[in-house]
């Protein structure tokens with residue numbers, strides 16, 4: 001539940017940032033990227049769509065992503081996404097808690113732009 | 119009194135003093151006497167169908183043989199055709215010796231045939247350039263050219279030889295060849311800096327070693343092996359440094375391609391960057407802002423370029439490894455290496471699945487995997503194209519130095535380099551399979567060189583990753599201007615394999631996954647230069663395109 005709420009909250013923050021945060025607006029203004037964040041069992045998931053400056057999101061699992069951050073479970077997902085440590089994702093990937101599907105380049109891009117709203 | 123022609127003097131000098139055994143060329147009236155000289159002194163001439171290929175082959179040769187590659191082109195259009203190859207070698211810091219014809223000195227400013235100011239044109243893309251005016255000084259000029267090509271950071275040199283000196287003769291007994299010396303004098307770092315580097319290395323917790331072409335050109339693979347195995351750093355070898363140790367080495371991260379470097383570099387506390395310049399690909403300031411960096415470069419001015427280094431060591435990579443090895447402690451970073459490998463593998467799940475799954479339409483990475491399954495690591499791999507260069511770089515593994523190259527991925531980003539490089543690889547390693555993965559667009563740039571392959575018996579196997587498009591450009595246009603507005607980036611289905619068959623080679627057309635391996639087998643068994651035209655999924659996009667697009671979209 002915490003994880004699902006976190007994804008929902010993140011979606012709201014990204015949407016607000018796409019209107020108000022100058023650096024974020026600049027970073028996403030040309031991007032057409034779909035990022036899925038999901039648990040491995042696909043039970044908890046949300047798709048974030050960046051479309052030339054607009055950010056939208058949609059709950060649930062979707063197949064049409066450019067990159068997916070697939071967490072082993074919701075607990076790990078919550079911990080990694082709320083961690084202030086720069087190496088949280090890397091360590092989760094190393095420990096088997098996270099894998100990237102699709103193009104990891106876009107996952108890295110997503111991490112970089114979400115840093116702008118921290 | 120025995121007379122000798124200028125062209126013969128040049129050939130004799132290169133054969134006897136510089137040990138040149140192969141020259142890449144395309145004929146022309148202005149260079150006739152030099153061509154004849156090469157014949158006279160038993161230098162193999164590989165005559166190509168476009169001068170660009172001659173320059174690119176000589177560039178490739180310099181990497182595979184670790185010595186200067188020589189090309190000879192005629193005045194005017196021969197020169198201008200070679201310019202892309204020279205520029206490519208310049209940005210790639212490759213020791214290319216370009217010998218070039220010239221309109222006669224006698225005819226300067228008379229609108230002579232092929233009269234054009236070549237020297238001024240070539241200045242920005244060569245380390246050294248000159249015109250020889252005196253037959254007796256030909257050996258001296260050549261000696262300087264060969265020395266300049268390899269001294270310090272290697273690079274292309276350019277020597278104009280006009281007919282006024284090539285076509286005349288002199289008494290052979292007055293001919294003096296400069297002695298070829300190997301000096302032991304070296305650029306070396308100060309002892310205190312070596313110690314500072316050793317201190318950083320010994321205290322590293324999350325280290326990373328990134329080596330570039332400087333590691334390759336240094337040609338001291340043993341020194342590198344001893345050093346890296348003592349410090350135990352995971353390493354990635356990029357550009358022409360790839361293969362200084364095999365891709366299968368336990369510390370090597372090349373199976374993760376640039377994804378591995380991009381994932382690990384931001385986490386590293388100490389990075390050794392040896393023989394590699396911090397270009398746009400390395401994004402040194404963005405990718406690893408926190409790491410302490412030890413920079414090793416033959417050029418002292420490079421040490422703080424683009425990013426200040428904590429320790430800068432000027433000198434040849436191998437010499438520096440040799441000096442550092444006794445100063446560092448033996449270390450074991452196994453837990454970190456396991457972390458690193460697990461992390462980047464977790465980021466490559468989709469690529470790994472694509473490689474190992476039968477695909478319809480065929481996916482490019484599946485294609486590379488099938489090629490690897492059939493050919494293995496005891497081979498030389500080259501790729502050319504946009505996305506295709508990426509697939510080759512990540513899909514292929516080799517046991518050999520420079521065993522996996524994507525020359526179009528170097529700084530000039532010059533398509534068309536694949537065929538000349540593959541020919542050079544095969545000539546340099548006739549006993550090994552040489553496989554070239556080519557984009558269909560870039561294949562068109564030098565495909566007439568299959569004629570050269572047939573005439574000179576250079577049985578390269580070229581596999582076309584045919585997406586009927588200039589894929590990288592088409593996909594980045596889809597991202598920028600939209601799917602419905604793609605411009606000049608679509609191609610059509612063409613039977614390129616038939617061109618190769620017509621030229622005397624072997625050709626096959628493949629659409630099904632199951633047919634890839636049998637086709638490769640037949641191509642290798644044919645013993646001929648071969649082209650397997652494989653239709654692949656036109657919708658897949660490589661990370662190289664995403665990176666390329668991002669780089670140009672930030673305006």
Ligand SMILES: Cc1ncc(C[n+]2csc(CCOP(=O)(O)OP(=O)(O)O)c2C)c(N)n1
Nearest residue numbers: 503504505506533557558559560588589590
């Ligand atoms: C000589 C040259 N001309 C044009 C370009 C611009 N360019 C970069 S990638 C690319 C598309 C390459 O298409 P292809 O060879 O089919 O490979 P793919 O990207 O489809 O794998 C082009 C035209 C270039 N890099 N070099």
